Amino acid sequence: MERLAPRSTADVAAIVADCTARGHRLNVIGAGTRAGLGHPVTADAVLDLGAFAGIESYEPGEQIITLGPATPLAELDAVLTDSGQRLAFDPPDTGPLFGEAPGLGTIGGAVAANLAGPARPRAGAARDHLLGIEAVSGRGEVFKAGGRVVKNVTGYDLPKLLAGSFGTLAVMTRLTLRLGGRPPGTVTAALLDIAPAEAGHLMQRIAGSGLEPVAIAYLPAEVAVRERHPLAAAALLVRFEGPASALPERLADLQRLVGTAAPVEAIEGPDSDDTWAAVRDVAGLLPDGERALWRLSLPPAAGCGVAMDLTAALPGLRWFADWAGARLWLAVPAGADAAAETVRAAARAAGGHALLFRAPLTVKARVPVFEPPAAGVGAIERSLRAAFDPAGILNPGKMGPA
Amino acid sequence: MSLTMPVPDGAVIEGRADLLAHLARLLPADAVIGADSALAAYECDALTAYVQRPLAVVLPRTTEEVARVLRACLERGVRVVPRGAGTSLSGGALPLADGIVLSLARFNRILDIDLDNRCITAQPGVTNLALTKAVEADGFFYAPDPSSQIACTIGGNVAENSGGVHCLKYGLTTHNLLGLEIVLMDGTVARIGGGKTLDAPGYDLLGVVTGSEGLLGVVTEVTVRLTPAPQGIGALLAGFATVEAAGEAVAAIVGAGIVPAGIEMMDNLAINAAEDFCAPGYPRDAAALLIVELDGPAGEVEAQMDRVSAILADHGATSQKRTRDAAERLGFWAGRKAAFPAVGRISPDYLCMDGTIPRARLPEVLGRIASLSADYGLRCANVFHAGDGNLHPLILYDANVDDELARAEAFGADILRTCVAVGGVLTGEHGVGIEKRDLMGEMFDDTDLAVQQRLKCAFDPKGLLNPGKVFPVLHACVELGRLKVSGGKLRFADLPRF
Numbered sequence: 001m002e003r004l005a006p007r008s009t010a011d012v013a014a015i016v017a018d019c020t021a022r023g024h025r026l027n028v029i030g031a032g033t034r035a036g037l038g039h040p041v042t043a044d045a046v047l048d049l050g051a052f053a054g055i056e057s058y059e060p061g062e063q064i065i066t067l068g069p070a071t072p073l074a075e076l077d078a079v080l081t082d083s084g085q086r087l088a089f090d091p092p093d094t095g096p097l098f099g100e101a102p103g104l105g106t107i108g109g110a111v112a113a114n115l116a117g118p119a120r121p122r123a124g125a126a127r128d129h130l131l132g133i134e135a136v137s138g139r140g141e142v143f144k145a146g147g148r149v150v151k152n153v154t155g156y157d158l159p160k161l162l163a164g165s166f167g168t169l170a171v172m173t174r175l176t177l178r179l180g181g182r183p184p185g186t187v188t189a190a191l192l193d194i195a196p197a198e199a200g201h202l203m204q205r206i207a208g209s210g211l212e213p214v215a216i217a218y219l220p221a222e223v224a225v226r227e228r229h230p231l232a233a234a235a236l237l238v239r240f241e242g243p244a245s246a247l248p249e250r251l252a253d254l255q256r257l258v259g260t261a262a263p264v265e266a267i268e269g270p271d272s273d274d275t276w277a278a279v280r281d282v283a284g285l286l287p288d289g290e291r292a293l294w295r296l297s298l299p300p301a302a303g304c305g306v307a308m309d310l311t312a313a314l315p316g317l318r319w320f321a322d323w324a325g326a327r328l329w330l331a332v333p334a335g336a337d338a339a340a341e342t343v344r345a346a347a348r349a350a351g352g353h354a355l356l357f358r359a360p361l362t363v364k365a366r367v368p369v370f371e372p373p374a375a376g377v378g379a380i381e382r383s384l385r386a387a388f389d390p391a392g393i394l395n396p397g398k399m400g401p402a
Numbered sequence: 403m404s405l406t407m408p409v410p411d412g413a414v415i416e417g418r419a420d421l422l423a424h425l426a427r428l429l430p431a432d433a434v435i436g437a438d439s440a441l442a443a444y445e446c447d448a449l450t451a452y453v454q455r456p457l458a459v460v461l462p463r464t465t466e467e468v469a470r471v472l473r474a475c476l477e478r479g480v481r482v483v484p485r486g487a488g489t490s491l492s493g494g495a496l497p498l499a500d501g502i503v504l505s506l507a508r509f510n511r512i513l514d515i516d517l518d519n520r521c522i523t524a525q526p527g528v529t530n531l532a533l534t535k536a537v538e539a540d541g542f543f544y545a546p547d548p549s550s551q552i553a554c555t556i557g558g559n560v561a562e563n564s565g566g567v568h569c570l571k572y573g574l575t576t577h578n579l580l581g582l583e584i585v586l587m588d589g590t591v592a593r594i595g596g597g598k599t600l601d602a603p604g605y606d607l608l609g610v611v612t613g614s615e616g617l618l619g620v621v622t623e624v625t626v627r628l629t630p631a632p633q634g635i636g637a638l639l640a641g642f643a644t645v646e647a648a649g650e651a652v653a654a655i656v657g658a659g660i661v662p663a664g665i666e667m668m669d670n671l672a673i674n675a676a677e678d679f680c681a682p683g684y685p686r687d688a689a690a691l692l693i694v695e696l697d698g699p700a701g702e703v704e705a706q707m708d709r710v711s712a713i714l715a716d717h718g719a720t721s722q723k724r725t726r727d728a729a730e731r732l733g734f735w736a737g738r739k740a741a742f743p744a745v746g747r748i749s750p751d752y753l754c755m756d757g758t759i760p761r762a763r764l765p766e767v768l769g770r771i772a773s774l775s776a777d778y779g780l781r782c783a784n785v786f787h788a789g790d791g792n793l794h795p796l797i798l799y800d801a802n803v804d805d806e807l808a809r810a811e812a813f814g815a816d817i818l819r820t821c822v823a824v825g826g827v828l829t830g831e832h833g834v835g836i837e838k839r840d841l842m843g844e845m846f847d848d849t850d851l852a853v854q855q856r857l858k859c860a861f862d863p864k865g866l867l868n869p870g871k872v873f874p875v876l877h878a879c880v881e882l883g884r885l886k887v888s889g890g891k892l893r894f895a896d897l898p899r900f
Contacts, residue, residue, distance in 0.1 A: 020885070061653050062760045084659060120600060127606055128577055139885060143853040144846070149758040151574065151792045151830035153563045153613045154838070154845055155872070156854050160576070160609025169605075181659030204518050210541070210633035212698050243709070246702035253699065299598035301518040326600050352599050371603035376592030381605050383860035388853075390885050399604070 001027075002045040009134060009142055009173045015047065016171065017140025020391040028167040028395055030070040030106035036098035036358060037113055038166050038369055038398045049108065052173055060085060063179040064131070064148055069108025069172050076107055080179060088180030089129050090117030092280045097293065097358055102281075108172060114164030117280040118215035118239070121207070121300075121323050123180065127163040132176035135162060138169070138389025148176050161384070167395040169388040185244030186214075188272040189254050191236040191262035196220060199236050200304030200325055202258055206238055207300065207324040211253055215239040215276060216324040218304065223284040223320045231275075236262075239276055284320055285331040292338035292359035296328040298352035303328050306350050313346075314339050334360050340367040347371075368400050405452065405836055407870045410500035414480055418457050421480060425460055425502075428470045433508075435459040444485065444503050448550075449493040449837055451753075451807060456483065456497035463508045465583060465591055465622040471504060472620065473589035481866050482587070484616040486526060486558030489550045491754055492835025494561065494615050494871060504620060506557050512536055513623070519598045521580055523625040526557020530564075533626065542628040545572035548831070549739065557621045563613030565831035567664040567738075570789040571697075574831070576612040578627045584611060584619035587862045597625060610857065615833050616868040618861040632697035635663070636707045637731040640719040641688030645669065648690035649764040651717035652788045655694065656761070658713065660706055663695040665789035666738050669768070672745070672783040672796070676737030679744035684737055685721045692719075692788065693734050741785045742796070749781070749798035751807075755814050757821030758830035761791045770820050771795055778813040780806070792830035793821070819844055834872045842874050851875075856882050 004026075006012045019026055027043035029035065030050070052068035055076070059065075060083040067076065073091060080086050091110035095102050116125035132146030145158035162170055194202065199218040206213055217237045224231040240250045255264045267275055278284060285293060298306055303325025310330065311317050319330045332339050338359050347354040353371035356364065373381055385392070414421070422436045435441060436458050445453040457480070462468045475482050481501030488495050497503050509525035512532070516522070517540055522533055530551040533544040547566035548554055554564070560582065565574045572578070581595035581602075595608035602608060611618050642648040652665055668676065668691045673684045684691055692714070696706045707724055714722055725731050737744070745752050759767050768784065775782045781798040795817055799810035818828050818838060822845050828838045842851060851873060858865070859879035869876060 059760070059762075061657055061762055063656065064760070114601070114606070124573070124577055125601065127609055128573070137853060141849050141853070143850045145850065145854070147758075147827040147845070148825050149760060149791055149827055149830070151565055151569070151758045151787070151790045152827045153831060153833055154827045154829050155834070155842070155850075156857055157563070157576065157609050157613055158854070158857070160606045160612075161857070163609075164601075164606050181657075181661070183659060204520075208517065208520055208542070208630050210630050210699065212630075212632075212702075242699070242702045243705040246699065246705045249701040250699055297596060297599040297601050299516075299519040299521075323600065351597055353596075353603050355603065373604050374593055376586075376590045377594060377604065377607065379590070380586075380592060380607060380860065384605060384857065387856040387860045387883070390883070 001043070003048055004045055005048045005051060007051045009136065012136045012171055012173055013140050013142050016136050016138060016393070019393050020138060020140055023391060023393070025393045025396050028171050030108040031072065031104050033095045033098070033100045033105045034109045034113055037094065039364055039400060040361060040397065041395050042397045047171065049171070055079060056174065063181070064176060065179060066148070066174060066176045067107065069111070069175055070106050073105050073107055073110060074103045081182070084182045085179045086182050087129065087177065088119065088123040089125050090119050090123070090280060091115040091126060092117055092282065094281070096286060097282060099287065107175060111163050111172070111175060112165065112167050118217055118276055118322050121326065122214055127160045129178050130159040130163050130175060131178055133159050133162055133172050134174035135170040135172045138391060138394050146176065150178055166398045168385065168398055169394065171394065183241035185247050186239065186241045186272055187247045187251065188267040188275055189238040189240070189251055190231065190265045190267055191258060192231070192233045192265065194234055194236045194262055196304045196308050198261065200301065202236060202261060203324040204301050205257060206254065209257055211250055211257065213238045214241045217279045218321045218325070219284060220320060222318055237275065237279070239272070279322055282329050285318060285329055287358070290334040290360060291331045292334040292363055293357040294330040294332065294338070294343050295355045295357040296330065296347050296352055298326055298328060298347060298350050300324045300326040302350035302352065306346050310343065310346050313342055334363055336363070337367050338363050344371070370399055407498060408876060410498065411479065414478070414500040415457065417478070421478065422458055424474060425458060425471065428474055429460060429462060429467055433461045433463065433467070435461070444497060444505070447488040447490040447493060447495040449491055449496070449835065452493055452496050452836060454497045454499055456501055456503045459503045459505055461505045461508050465585060468504065468585045468620055468622055469589040469591055472585055472587050475502065475866060476587050476864065479864070479866070481869055483868050484620050486555035486561070487529070487553050489554040489558065490562065490833065490835060491756070492829065492833040492837040494833050494835040496836055498870060506555065509557070509622065516598065517542065517628070520628045521598050521625055522628055523623060524556055526560070526621045526624055527555050530554050530556055530559055537628055538631065541631050543631055544626055545578055545629045546575050549742070556624050556626065560612055560621050560624060561614065561616045562831065562833040565787070565792070567666060567787060570665060570787070571661050571663045572629060576609060579608060579612055579624070580627055581625040582608060582611060582621055583623035584621050586619050587864065587867050595625070615835060615872055617858055617872060618867065634700035634703040634726065635695065635697040635731060636703045636724065636726045637734050638694045638707065638710055638714065638722065638724045639734045640692045640714045641685035641721040642690045642692070642718060643688070643720050645690045645768050646765040647718045648692050649761070651692060651714055651719070653761050654713045654717060655710055656789060658709065660709060662710070662789060663697045664787070666693045667691065667786045667788035668738060668741065669784040671781065672741055672785050675744040675748050675783055676741060679747055680736050680740050682733055682737035688720060693738055738785065745783050745796045745798065750800045750802065752799065753797040753810050753814050755793065755795045755797065755817050756829045756832040757818050757826055758790070758792045759821050759824050759826035763824040764788070764791070767793070767820055767824060771817055774813055774816050778809050780810055780813055791826065815841060836871055839872060840874050842872070852877070852882055859883065
């Protein structure tokens with residue numbers, strides 16, 4: 001397939017305008033490491049944004065960075081770490097989930113898929129950190145939106161609309177993101193041998209407390225003891241951040257809060273960071289054979305219950321919960337349809353929805369990756385698509401039939 | 403400012419009696435206001451310099467009634483201005499001569515409190531503060547806290563993406579919203595966002611409707627996240643001999659990785675106005691005052707207060723007080739919270755501006771405001787949400803003096819131009835409305851604005867919902883939608899291809 005490699009925003013605009021005029025469809029990629037996410041794109045050419053890599057301006061004092069979308073996350077992370085900062089939404093490295101090497105994903109891909117790590121309930125997702133954009137619409141026009149400050153209500157929040165749109169509305173050529181400071185100290189509390197039902201309740205008590213946990217996850221035994229999760233048993237994990245001197249008190253407070261449920265064990269230093277990186281990257285459910293991976297969004301208190309119901313209904317299911325139960329990751333035998341009906345029905349009944357994060361193409365051909373839109377919403381989405389990309393040339397099919 | 407609103411549709415105005423009769427058939431008798439005297443109450447919002455009597459006001463009680471009204475208005479080509487409590491400072495709820503006002507005042511019930519999932523669902527006419535009041539006994543609060551929180555409604559907060567003094571740590575409305583029910587101009591009812599989940603499938607419609615100033619749809623139900631009340635709260639109050647020193651202290655606190663619940667700054671005029679008004683014990687001779695609030699687990703608050711105190715001292719604080727006591731802390735805040743009435747006491751009228759700038763540019767922007775103040779011959783008191791660079795200059799004027807309003811508006815426009823010039827934006831939390839509409843060109847070019855207006859067209863193709871706000875020039879959706887094709891000749895022949 002033809003591969004177009006624009007070097008400037010003007011190049012992108014010219015290409016898109018031309019392709020729109022000719023009805024040529026474009027598969028827009030950064031590093032291409034998240035190609036397995038969503039449906040396969042049907043395109044006539046690849047629009048490779050690889051040249052849009054690098055940091056344009058970084059103002060640590062303002063906690064703001066402007067950069068090209070193809071900047072690798074690993075490179076960005078190294079620069080930010082040097083200044084004691086980070087992306088607070090902590091995007092996962094999804095490469096290994098799709099059979100790619102780790103460490104290749106770009107910031108643009110993380111934004112386009114609106115990814116977020118375990119700190120999402122407190123810190124937000126990519127959408128909450130994308131302050132401004134420059135982009136090329138499907139009409140081949142260059143536009144900007146948002147700004148370079150956090151507090152901004154000047155015009156519609158198009159950065160939020162483009163975050164999570166999988167490149168189907170516009171081609172982002174420049175991103176401005178807000179940054180967070182790295183905390184002076186961090187510690188993970190582990191409560192071991194907790195059963196799923198009890199974990200579901202405990203996580204809500206902890207999340208609803210004044211302890212300000214940064215992340216709360218639950219790993220059932222079969223996931224906890226896998227590679228990269230060197231825990232001895234089912235584990236409820238709670239991450240705290242703050243001045244190092246204040247952390248022991250948080251562990252003591254947590255022990256008081258959970259009482260006799262389990263002793264609080266501290267995981268410190270690099271072990272703590274590794275544990276959360278594994279949760280973030282879904283390492284406990286890395287592909288083994290023909291398994292499909294589901295990502296569920298649920299009301300937090302419903303998470304563990306849904307997982308237990310599905311465990312009973314689907315032999316061979318493995319799972320863990322992040323975001324205090326609001327995010328559930330499920331690995332199921334791929335079969336013909338990845339048990340889509342059962343999984344989606346359970347998510348809906350609990351007030352949530354499910355995304356088929358990874359599956360063989362044969363499954364994706366039968367099962368929509370994204371939850372079908374609710375009443376009234378589908379028509380708005382189609383109108384928006386038509387407003388931004390009237391010829392439907394940007395990543396057609398990525399989010400489902402165009 | 404000479405404000406041009408969309409040309410009223412004479413036929414719609416002519417058909418007012420018929421419209422009123424039709425609305426009366428669609429809604430209960432008490433839900434349609436047509437009497438001139440009663441309409442007077444709706445002719446402006448908190449931007450009181452502009453008034454316009456609407457054709458009618460409707461006060462529906464249900465989503466179905468809202469849908470009925472909107473469908474009827476679409477059929478008749480009648481413009482609709484949604485309104486919450488009318489506390490907008492940017493004129494977002496200014497009526498139109500040929501439009502009706504759709505008040506959400508009767509959508510005033512809390513529908514569901516779900517502490518296990520840490521969220522609350524309410525109708526849009528519930529006040530911001532009522533959400534917190536409903537859950538504070540259980541140890542929760544709703545974090546965004548605009549100064550008008552006793553009066554402003556959650557629906558209005560969604561429309562303007564409101565902030566408040568605590569959004570430095572807890573985020574703006576958009577970061578605390580989970581789901582909405584909205585009604586489109588054609589009567590379509592749509593649930594957007596995730597309900598009680600953190601994200602939603604498909605495009606981020608929730609993100610784009612938040613802060614859309616009533617131009618995309620009418621919000622009829624809101625689900626927001628609740629935050630656990632902090633274990634401990636502490637506050638520090640420090641005076642500085644120069645604004646620069648105070649600004650540098652703010653940058654140093656944030657740069658140290660500390661995330662205070664809020665950092666507020668007041669300049670000398672604002673300090674003295676507050677002292678005259680309610681004597682909060684501020685240092686009258688200070689050029690700038692900082693209030694830093696820290697909250698969180700008790701031990702951490704103490705540790706962070708020590709760090710902040712040291713930073714304030716390092717940056718030359720001329721006076722410092724700190725407290726963990728609730729009454730004393732509220733005393734620190736009393737003057738800041740009363741800044742608007744305090745300024746109201748020393749001037750017959752004032753305009754409240756709302757730009758945001760990169761924090762580091764604060765001293766420079768304040769210097770510019772001071773020189774503009776001299777040029778225009780009008781005083782300006784400055785209060786800011788300093789932690790996030792959100793300025794609220796209060797321009798003092800007297801509407802009864804010939805050209806003072808015009809001068810105040812020109813002064814305000816120059817301040818906002820300065821904000822944009824240093825890399826900031828026209829509005830941080832008050833919205834564009836009519837107030838900053840004609841300045842949009844300072845930040846956005848015609849293409850940027852066309853892209854935004856096409857988004858509007860996707861929701862409201864006839865442009866009947868709150869027209870005349872946000873966009874300086876209105877284009878018909880048909881014209882905006884046209885695809886400009888330029889011959890189909892390859893203009894990128896020299897590109898690398900593989």
